[in-house]
Amino acid sequence: MRLSLAGLVVLALALVRAAPIEPTELHSKAAQGLRLLDLAEDAEPVWKTEDEKLELMRAGVHFFDVTETYEIEQQIPKSALRAPAATFPAPSQQTTVTRIIATLSTANMQASLTTLSNFNNRYYRSSTGADASTWILTTVRSIISGKSGISASNFAHSWGQSSTIVKFAGRDTSAPVTILGAHMDSINLSSPTSGRAPGADDDGTGTVNLIETLRALVAAGFTPATPLEFHWYSGEEGGLLGSNAVAANYANNGVRVKAFMELDMTGYFRPGSTEVVALEADYIDTGLNNFLKQVVTTYTRLPVTMDTPCGYACSDHASWFKYGIPTSMPFEAVTGNDNPRIHSSSDTISQSGFSWAHSLEFAKIAVAFAVELTS
Ligand SMILES: *[C@@H]1O[C@H](CO)[C@@H](O)[C@H](O)[C@H]1NC(C)=O
Ligand SMILES: [Zn+2]
Numbered sequence: 001m002r003l004s005l006a007g008l009v010v011l012a013l014a015l016v017r018a019a020p021i022e023p024t025e026l027h028s029k030a031a032q033g034l035r036l037l038d039l040a041e042d043a044e045p046v047w048k049t050e051d052e053k054l055e056l057m058r059a060g061v062h063f064f065d066v067t068e069t070y071e072i073e074q075q076i077p078k079s080a081l082r083a084p085a086a087t088f089p090a091p092s093q094q095t096t097v098t099r100i101i102a103t104l105s106t107a108n109m110q111a112s113l114t115t116l117s118n119f120n121n122r123y124y125r126s127s128t129g130a131d132a133s134t135w136i137l138t139t140v141r142s143i144i145s146g147k148s149g150i151s152a153s154n155f156a157h158s159w160g161q162s163s164t165i166v167k168f169a170g171r172d173t174s175a176p177v178t179i180l181g182a183h184m185d186s187i188n189l190s191s192p193t194s195g196r197a198p199g200a201d202d203d204g205t206g207t208v209n210l211i212e213t214l215r216a217l218v219a220a221g222f223t224p225a226t227p228l229e230f231h232w233y234s235g236e237e238g239g240l241l242g243s244n245a246v247a248a249n250y251a252n253n254g255v256r257v258k259a260f261m262e263l264d265m266t267g268y269f270r271p272g273s274t275e276v277v278a279l280e281a282d283y284i285d286t287g288l289n290n291f292l293k294q295v296v297t298t299y300t301r302l303p304v305t306m307d308t309p310c311g312y313a314c315s316d317h318a319s320w321f322k323y324g325i326p327t328s329m330p331f332e333a334v335t336g337n338d339n340p341r342i343h344s345s346s347d348t349i350s351q352s353g354f355s356w357a358h359s360l361e362f363a364k365i366a367v368a369f370a371v372e373l374t375s
Contacts, residue, residue: 020074021045030067037239038064040312045070053239058189062313065239068158069248076251076323086326088259088291088373091298097371100220101299101364104212106356109363112139112208113200113349121197122161122186124235124242129185130160136184136207136232137164143215149223155246161185161234163242166214168228170374175226176258178373180213180366181243181316182206183236183264189343200349201332202342205359206263207232213366224374226258233316236264237343243316251323259288261369262317262329266362268339268353269332275358277365278307278331283318285326292328295368300361308335330365332358 026036034047037056045066048056056063066073091097115135116122122132137154144150149169154162164184184207186199198204210230235241250257269275277296279289296304310329312318317327332338341347348354 021070023071026070035065035239036067036070038066038313054192057187057237062311063239064244064313064319065235065241066244069244072248072252073322085287086259086285087287090291091294091368091372093371093375094298096222096375097299097368100216100222100371101367103216103219104360104363104367106360108215109208109212109359110349110356112211113204116204116207117198117200117349121188121192121195122184122199123188123192123197124157124161124185124238125159126193127160129234130162132184133161133164133234136211137162139211140164140166140214140230143211143218147218150218155242155249157234157242157245159235159241163234163246164232165246166230168224168374170224170227172226176256177227177229178224178258178370179229179231179260179320180210180370181231181233181260181262182210183233183242183316185233185235185237185242186347187237187343188345196345197343198345198348199342200347200351201265201267201339201354202347203236203264205265205267205332205362209263209266209359209363209366212363213370216367217370222371224370226374228370228374236316240313240316240319243319247319247323247325257320257323257325259285259369259373260317260320260325260327261288261292261366262315262327263362263366264315264329265332265339265342266330267332267355267359268351269355269358270337271353273333273337275302276333277302277304277361278334279304280310280314280317280329280331281306282309282311283314283321284328288326288328291372292330292365292369295365295372296330299364299368302361305334307331310335330362332362
């Protein structure tokens with residue numbers, strides 16, 4: 001995610017209303033390898049080649065790649081789904097949450113992140129990106145092995161790297177689902193397919209926070225009253241591809257979602273800056289953020305603060321926000337004190353400013369979010 005700037009020029013160019021794109025045009029352009037991008041809210045999507053898309057990414061422009069979700073999105077009246085600020089009760093599961101967060105292990109997270117960052121890259125269109133997805137599925141399958149009421153599966157895409165989904169059925173299987181997400185892919189912006197992109201912080205940290213949260217919940221024998229899911233998304237760096245596909249699929253299937261929280265970069269704060277949990281300020285639900293502020297205060301050692309707005313299509317929470325679902329994203333630092341080495345070969349575990357003690361606080365938030373909202 002991130003690296004914002006620019007965008008405004010593109011926005012100005014895209015403000016002309018047009019008729020919906022016909023299925024024949026959609027399919028023939030996609031078959032030619034063109035990609036359909038949403039560059040701004042309420043603007044018409046534009047067709048770009050993969051090279052043009054990469055140029056936008058290098059310029060720091062954020063977008064949704066809606067090539068594969070356009071038809072579903074046309075059928076769903078998004079504005080009608082946009083809910084007012086949701087309300088969530090104050091944290092009340094201190095006994096359970098405190099017991100489980102005491103078992104979170106930074107050594108486990110370090111071991112997982114070492115494996116993930118050792119893939120040459122986790123680009124969603126590279127073979128090592130697909131290998132990373134396979135490793136995540138294998139890892140979560142082994143965590144939930146032999147447990148009833150928990151399942152793991154891949155959510156396949158038209159590109160090589162699948163998203164991975166773990167589901168706790170919950171005692172009331174028909175209740176709305178609580179979802180925690182992170183993105184598994186990484187990118188070297190100068191050479192995506194073959195360049196080195198350890199993606200340790202972006203978003204190896206969020207990825208391993210959720211793996212460790214899952215492990216701790218399962219080890220504690222936690223059985224949620226309502227459904228709980230963990231999502232590891234493919235292709236966030238390519239225009240929120242994985243989360244956009246999963247959110248469209250859930251909307252299309254009428255899956256009700258109670259709340260969504262994204263963890264995208266949790267392991268860095270600028271050396272010398274004040275260590276905080278920064279809540280993203282746009283494409284989020286203020287009610288869910290109010291709940292998260294209490295979670296951070298109750299369960300972590302860090303102060304909570306608001307970040308500056310991150311902008312359109314900034315990370316996977318935006319894919320769910322489109323459908324009126326309450327979303328939040330606790331971020332490693334306020335913008336400016338966040339990681340400057342993402343999307344490069346320097347985003348490693350050993351970089352200056354990387355901190356497991358910091359990232360651990362976000363795993364605590366994930367445990368609390370899961371337990372408080374599904375108990
Ligand atoms: C991309 O990877 C190559 C080598 O694999 C490296 O030389 C280059 O610096 C990387 N680009 C970035 C932006 O880190
Ligand atoms: Zn990211």
